[in-house]
Amino acid sequence: MKEKETNEIVNPEVQLEIDSMVEEYEIELRKELDLSKANSYKEIEKKKRTFKARVIENELEDIRRDVKEIRDEEKSIIGINFWISLFVTVLVMIFAFSAGEDLADFAQWIAGFVTKYLNWFYVLVASGFLIFLLFLASGRFGSVVLGHPDERPEFSNFSWYSMLFSAGMGVGILFYGSAEPMSHFLNSPVDPSGSAAAATSAMTYSAFHWGLHAWGIYTVCAVGIAYYGFRKRKRYLVSSSILNFTSNKKLQTVVKSTTDLISILAVIFGVSTSLGVGVLQISKGLNHVFDMETSNFMGYAVIISIITLVFIISSSTGLKKGIRILSNLNMIIAILLLLFVFIVGNTLFDLKVFVNSIGQYLQELPALSFRLNPYDANYENWMGDWTLSYFTWWIAWAPFVGIFIARISKGRTVRELIVGCLLVPAIFSLFWFSVFGGTAIHLEMIDKIPIGGAMLKEISVGTFLLFEQLPLSSVTSVTALFLLFTFLVTSADSATFVISMMTSEGDLDPTMRMKITWGIVLGVLSLVLLAGGGIKALQAATLIFAFPFSFVLIMIARSLYFRLSIQVKKKRS
Numbered sequence: 144m145k146e147k148e149t150n151e152i153v154n155p156e157v158q159l160e161i162d163s164m165v166e167e168y169e170i171e172l173r174k175e176l177d178l179s180k181a182n183s184y185k186e187i188e189k190k191k192r193t194f195k196a197r198v199i200e201n202e203l204e205d206i207r208r209d210v211k212e213i214r215d216e217e218k219s220i221i222g223i224n225f226w227i228s229l230f231v232t233v234l235v236m237i238f239a240f241s242a243g244e245d246l247a248d249f250a251q252w253i254a255g256f257v258t259k260y261l262n263w264f265y266v267l268v269a270s271g272f273l274i275f276l277l278f279l280a281s282g283r284f285g286s287v288v289l290g291h292p293d294e295r296p297e298f299s300n301f302s303w304y305s306m307l308f309s310a311g312m313g314v315g316i317l318f319y320g321s322a323e324p325m326s327h328f329l330n331s332p333v334d335p336s337g338s339a340a341a342a343t344s345a346m347t348y349s350a351f352h353w354g355l356h357a358w359g360i361y362t363v364c365a366v367g368i369a370y371y372g373f374r375k376r377k378r379y380l381v382s383s384s385i386l387n388f389t390s391n392k393k394l395q396t397v398v399k400s401t402t403d404l405i406s407i408l409a410v411i412f413g414v415s416t417s418l419g420v421g422v423l424q425i426s427k428g429l430n431h432v433f434d435m436e437t438s439n440f441m442g443y444a445v446i447i448s449i450i451t452l453v454f455i456i457s458s459s460t461g462l463k464k465g466i467r468i469l470s471n472l473n474m475i476i477a478i479l480l481l482l483f484v485f486i487v488g489n490t491l492f493d494l495k496v497f498v499n500s501i502g503q504y505l506q507e508l509p510a511l512s513f514r515l516n517p518y519d520a521n522y523e524n525w526m527g528d529w530t531l532s533y534f535t536w537w538i539a540w541a542p543f544v545g546i547f548i549a550r551i552s553k554g555r556t557v558r559e560l561i562v563g564c565l566l567v568p569a570i571f572s573l574f575w576f577s578v579f580g581g582t583a584i585h586l587e588m589i590d591k592i593p594i595g596g597a598m599l600k601e602i603s604v605g606t607f608l609l610f611e612q613l614p615l616s617s618v619t620s621v622t623a624l625f626l627l628f629t630f631l632v633t634s635a636d637s638a639t640f641v642i643s644m645m646t647s648e649g650d651l652d653p654t655m656r657m658k659i660t661w662g663i664v665l666g667v668l669s670l671v672l673l674a675g676g677g678i679k680a681l682q683a684a685t686l687i688f689a690f691p692f693s694f695v696l697i698m699i700a701r702s703l704y705f706r707l708s709i710q711v712k713k714k715r716s
Contacts, residue, residue, distance in 0.1 A: 224400060225646040228407040232664055235412075236671045239680065246672075250683035257535070257686050258527025262515055265534045268693050270512040273359035275700050276561050279366070284707040285558030289366075290373040294554035302467055304567055305474035306637075307548050314421040314630045316353070316477075316575050317623060322605030323529075324349050324580025325587065325598045332525040342584050343503055346496060349576045350504040351511045352533045354569040360537040360696070362564040364545025367699035369552050369560065370706070380645060381406040381542050381695060386702040402695050406542040407645050409692040412684040413539025414638040415665055419673040420603075421631040422446050425624060427603040432620045440674045447666045450628065454635040455659055469633045476626045480619065481578055487613050488582040492589075496581035497574055504573065532682055535689035541696060546641045557707075583609050635662060 239246055257265075279285060288294055296303065327345035334340040367384035382399035426442050429435040437446065457469060485493055516522040552560050583605070586592040592612060598605040610619045639662040643653030646661075672680045 224404045224407060227404055228411065228646065229664065231408060232411055232668055235684065236668055239671045246680050250679040253683040253686050254527060254532075254679070257531055257690075258523060261690070262523065262526060262531055264693070265531055265538075266513060266515060268697070269356045269360060269534050269537075272363045272696065272700065273355055273512070273565075275704075276359055276362055276366075276565065279703075279707070280558045280561040285556060285561070287370070287557045287707065289369040289549075289555055289557065289560065290553045294373075296552075296554040298467070298551055300563075301474075302471060303551060304563070305470040306467060306551055307544070307564065307568070314417055314424075314627065314634060316572060317606055317627055317630065318420055318424050318603065319349075319353075320575055320579035320606055321583040321609045322598045322602040323352070324576055325583050325595050325605065326602070327529075328584050328587070329595050329599060330525075332522045337588070342588060343499070345584065346500040346577065346580060347503045347507050347511070348529070349580060350500055350569075350573045351508070352530060353572040353576065354504065355508070355565055356512070357533065357537045358565050358568050360534070360541050361544045361548065362561055363696055363700050363703075364541040365548035365552065365564065366557060366560055367703045368546055369549035370557070370703060372549060373553055381546070381699070384699045384702060385695075386705060402698075403645060405688070405691045405695055407642060409539045409541070409688045410543040410638060410642055410645070411661075411665065411668065412688045413536065414543055414634065415669045415672060416536065416539070416682060416685045417634055418447070418450075418631060418665060418669040421627055421634075422450075422669065422673060424603045424606075425627050425631075427601065428607055428620070428624050428627070431604045431607045432617070432624065440670075443670055443673055447670050450631050450635060451662050451666045453628075454632045454639070454662055457632060457636045469629055469636065473626065473629050473633055476622065476629070480622060480626065481575060483615075483619060484582055484609075484613065485578045487615075488578070489585050492585050493578045493581045497577035500573055500577050532686075535686050536682075538689040538693055538696065539685045542645070542692065543638050543641045546644065547637050550644075579606070579609065582613075586612055635665060638665060 242249060298306070324345045327348050328341050329336050331338075331341035331344060332348075334344050364381070364384075368381065371383045380403055382402040385399065385402060422443055423438075425446055426437040429437050429442075436442070515526070548560070548564065555563070583594065583598070586609075587595040594608050594612065597608055606623055607620050610616045610623065613619065639658045640653065642661045642665075643657040647653045647657055672684060
């Protein structure tokens with residue numbers, strides 16, 4: 144890109160009125176480097192030996208480049224990732240189909256390996272991300288706008304929260320809302336099962352699994368992609384959020400291409416797991432409510448086919464209509480369902496549980512964030528079944544939810560994005576579990592209505608078992624089935640939108656053909672894994688592809704910190 148003698152950036156596509164601190168600092172550096180000299184880069188490279196100096200130089204080089212040059216590089220990075228990811232997915236389908244009953248055993252082995260050898264890693268990574276985000280939001284980096292300095296949010300707060308919540312956790316809270324607290328209550332890892340202490344810790348562990356740590360993993364990815372997308376002219380690709388850690392161009396291309404491939408596979412298998420879990424709950428719910436036997440291959444196939452058809456119709460209307468309208472509908476129905484259980488259940492008890500759970504969660508959060516308890520094999524096994532399954536699930540979902548949140552967060556500040564993504568969903572999730580889980584535990588513990596055993600035997604019908612103990616159970620059960628369906632459609636719609644973006648050069652409006660292709664792939668993969676090995680097979684697939692993406696998230700966090708440090712250095716000096 145050509146420059147004037149004053150080092151002014153003249154390309155109109157590059158001139159995005161970057162924050163004055165960024166502009167002044169970068170212009171000063173470029174004057175200092177004396178770019179007019181032919182050998183200036185070689186001389187500078189000899190002088191700058193520290194890692195941070197190399198990162199700064201790479202950033203400056205990126206600023207000087209023309210937009211077309213950046214797009215050509217991004218296109219080469221995408222390259223054959225579409226075909227490779229499709230090929231790997233088909234291989235997994237073939238393996239799952241041919242493995243038959245052995246698939247469940249293989250899945251169990253994967254889970255055992257992660258529990259024994261990698262539990263420390265996932266706990267450290269998830270907690271580290273949360274600490275990093277709190278540091279960003281509370282400091283000088285928080286005021287940076289994700290977009291034009293005068294940009295305003297594209298979506299209203301309600302639509303924004305609805306879309307990120309529907310994409311991030313919708314199906315899960317319906318599946319585990321009452322069953323998880325009940326499971327921790329009757330099979331407590333730390334307290335006598337069935338006791339008051341077990342009830343308290345059950346709510347604390349549920350909050351830990353669905354609260355700040357989960358959304359922290361999502362948010363690290365979202366902030367990095369949003370910053371580089373809206374402030375640095377980059378496409379909405381995970382690789383765009385990673386600085387060049389080497390001056391070797393070929394190695395840079397390999398690293399970034401591999402990063403996007405890992406991200407695509409993590410999304411495919413993470414979302415397939417959620418679709419499988421949702422389809423399983425719909426199937427069990429249909430059987431429980433209407434006595435329709437759909438817990439078989441044909442039943443799963445019909446449910447997935449209907450979801451795929453509806454999501455394709457939704458996709459054709461675009462992001463601002465289909466996903467936004469469905470997300471708003473999901474949130475309204477979910478809130479109405481939540482309020483119904485809160486009002487007709489034991490309202491005062493649930494309110495006390497909520498307030499008590501906030502205190503217990505905040506009190507126990509530092510210890511829970513690093514607890515492994517290697518002295519207790521039973522706790523380690525319990526942790527593998529719950530905490531590690533959740534952490535790897537969130538990591539696998541991070542590129543999907545992160546890119547989607549980034550896409551809908553234009554105009555918000557770094558602080559707004561972090562606080563909004565951490566606090567509001569965490570508080571809502573805690574209230575949801577306090578109402579659904581608190582009501583279920585009250586029925587079991589105080590009212591002496593034995594529903595816990597049935598919930599533990601079949602977690603997927605936990606919500607429907609709870610509704611049977613409340614008025615208008617037929618209405619609420621049907622409503623829950625409808626909400627499950629719309630949550631799945633929204634997740635499939637959002638996921639295929641993001642995967643299509645990632646396999647079409649970060650296009651903000653991917654083609655319908657691309658979205659249909661990936662929608663069908665997700666549906667078939669979920670069906671094969673669910674029919675072959677059930678939930679264990681779905682979780683194993685997530686465990687495998689979440690591990691490499693953990694390192695991608697670490698690189699995103701490191702790159703984001705260095706880039707923001709450059710932005711505010713002038714002000715600090």
